[in-house]
Amino acid sequence: MDPNAPAFDPDAAEFVPDGYDFAPAPAPVAAAPAPAPAAGGLFAASLAGKPATVDPHAARLAAMAAEFSKPAPAPAPAAAAPAPAAAAPAPAPTPAPAPAPTPAPAPAPAPKPAAAAPAPAPAAAAAAAASSAADADETSSSLTKEEVDAKLAECDPRDHVNVVFMGHVDAGKSTLSGNILYLTGMVDQRTIDKFTREAKAKNRESWFLAYIMDTDEQEREKGKTVEVGRAPFETENRRFTVLDAPGHKSFVPNMIQGASQADIGVLVISARKGEFEAGFDKGGQTREHAQLAKTLGVKELIVAVNKMDDPTVEWGEERFDEIKTALAPFLKQSGFSKKRIRYIPISGLTGANVKEPLAAGVADWFSGPTLLQAFEDVKIPGRDPYSALRMPILDRFNERGTIAMGKVEAGILFEGQRIMVMPLRERCRVDKIFLDDETEISVAKPGENVRVRLKGVTDDDVMKGYVLCEPHAPVHAVTKFQAQLMLSNLDHKGIFTAGYKAIMHVHTADEEVTCDKIIAELNKKTGEVKGRVRFVRDGDLCTAVLSLTRRTCLEKYDDLQQLGRFTLRDEGRTIAVGKVIGLPKSELEG
Template sequence: MNKRSFKYAWVLDKLKAERERGITIDIALWKFETTKYYCTVIDAPGHRDFIKNMITGTSQADCAVLIIDSTTGGFEAGISKDGQTREHALLAFTLGVKQMICCCNKMDATTPKYSKSRYEEIVKEVSSYLKKVGYNPDKIPFVPISGFEGDNMIERSTNLDWYKGPTLLDALDQINEPKRPSDKPLRLPLQDVYKIGGIGTVPVGRVETGVIKPGMVVTFGPSGLTTEVKSVEMHHEALTEALPGDNVGFNVKNVAVKDLKRGYVASNSKDDPAKGAASFTSQVIIMNHPGQIGNGYAPVLDCHTSHIAVKFSEILTKIDRRSGKEIEKEPKFLKNGDAGMVKMLPTKPMVVETFAEYPPLGRFAVRDMRQTVAVGVIKSVDKKDPTGAKVTKAAVKKGAK
């Protein structure tokens, strides 16, 4: 346990591999309460290999807590051109996480300790970057903390008496209550699927839109598998219905674990059921690509919980990123800083939706060479009906009632 800077992360680090490397790998769901909210920490891992977990994690978050290393060298590395602080902030904004809290961490290890001038320098630099990304830094609290010593995490610290703002816990209490789109049709991207002895198959994920309840007949896109929901639970309690924002497990009848995968999307079979996309058109912004991107480019798309290679089949237009106006038709290439409309073809069946109808399923990050090379939103989807989709006995019985 000599990894001094990982004291608080230790609570979340459950996997042995993570413990040995001293980094947070899979998205740990960890709960605590403030006076106002039940909080679920989706511990989006701050380590380059794990950005794809971060992408699926951030797309479920109501507020991003950006942890900044305040030490000499640590901050500079994070905010450098290819640093993690920058990439995480950009992803959070692109993936629709509107609210942010910045924590200037490791204040116990600045020179001198708990340095006010270091804090001010960081606030100034990070604010200017966050503004470029699209956030309004005036609305973002910058909380100086030491995760290791516990300063300003829960209670005000005398070591930081020059700071008059909220503690981390206070800042979490002050976030605006997120609006939940419960009146839309159900979309619940699967994060995992478990087989639980004596219960059966239990898919797990966050309700993004609509509601899910026991007795409902759900269709999983893109396969079209249709079955009945037996029970829904959250935090080990049975629910009569789950609403947007709820991270739930639900038990389905007559379905084998192998029939469902992460990235599949549960939907109400009677209300705009989710289908696979034959192709879709997106507005993308290229941000970290060393060369140029032309027709035929085939990177990986991270959209909600799915992680699938897609082909840029046609670059339709190049557009001005500020105004959204078309600059050029059918450009040969897009390069860093360019924005364009692109027709994309998934290499495997995948569910996506337009950003206008289902925002959480309509934004994505483009990954290549182990980094995020572009981000985008989906403007239109050409959906296809599944062939030979399995409908379980439970669903048939339910439908006949």
């Protein structure tokens, strides 16, 4: 991202132009049956050197699209009107002949007439709600506040907090993460001794703590984190999950995945002479990680100035102040509030100032908290357990049944609850719920990372990027939406205009997206319309209509930030950050 680009404020006032076919406000919950999945096209997980692959669920989604699209001819022209390229609807006719025999015998669409029945008459939303409520076996009922409070009483009263460790490669993120787990009793001495021997055998004696987080042999050989490492630890007052994000620029999409789930960001900086400069200068990942974290919703930032025990530093106050002075204006420009940034000198390898305060005489110039004390002190924004359930799926696997893994972003999840997988509209039941440490719980509140065993669906029904929700209040699944975008890093193509293709990273989903139309350029300070334009450049703020190759679960940013903010990447760089500000009326009506 352009270090000189103005900060994108996702909380700025949105702009919805007059006369455009997007809903100015979300539809009532009862009148928002889930839209049908469209045919899948080419899907790219990222642009970091990975070729696009054919969507494995294209045939199934095409069959479902054909089934659900029959009774809804009216909204189709409206949805297609703003899309000159018509990328999303195009694949539907092509795969339709191939899977045509499949929907006939398939049991999935047949037993669900209630879901398709309201579509021929979108105006009869009340009939849809009545039909849905009448079928107690198919639809979960909403809980009253008293019922939710009773469920919450079963939960651990301590808050759960996701902490993402980010920063330039070799800043010491994995070593610091591993040492935190060791210092909090999550790793025993026998395991540490084992990792010490393994690291010594590879002539990497100082990497033994990183082995706690870097479990892949390739990661251990090269000393580079690839996937987002996850591990729980707890203190007396809070429960935490460490998200160890990769620092190499080739794995920024994985870092985005970690940051999108985080409540606290820890920007790990190497104080060693030359290493801070390499990470902070152009081409380093310190800048991009900090900017991405802010736009992905991380408001609380801890700058862990690591390797303060290095011989080139020796806990020197001058080096600490030098780093702080260089970072402060950049972090302010990136949108972080000065009051929400803490600078803490540490040694991730020795554990100095991580859990226990520094010994007298080491760095008497520092009187602030230890790193773990700072974790305890950070205020976590309020979470809403009374709203409709929203749980984006991060991963899935099979262990005595289909298990979905993710973070509960809104509402509550409980055993026996009847829920729905969107965008497939597959209904199922919650069988068991587990925390990251395999502890079984009966209720999960917002902010919890959980693994949910589901009954009534197969592994093919549960994919990364899908969302668990309640049948009476489904998440919106759309192929077109209106966005507010802040552009950056466009020097490789010059302009952003209709036809521009990129990869959109939103909650746990990675989807191919195309710009259908630039609606207007906005004043970056006031948000007012500067003028109708056909293209925008680096640093511009605009509103645009974007199309997706397949239905994707989204919410307006004002309704649920976690499902309404996103980044766009192209050719290994972040070219825009944005928020969802409008959903098509036809999609809202189902």
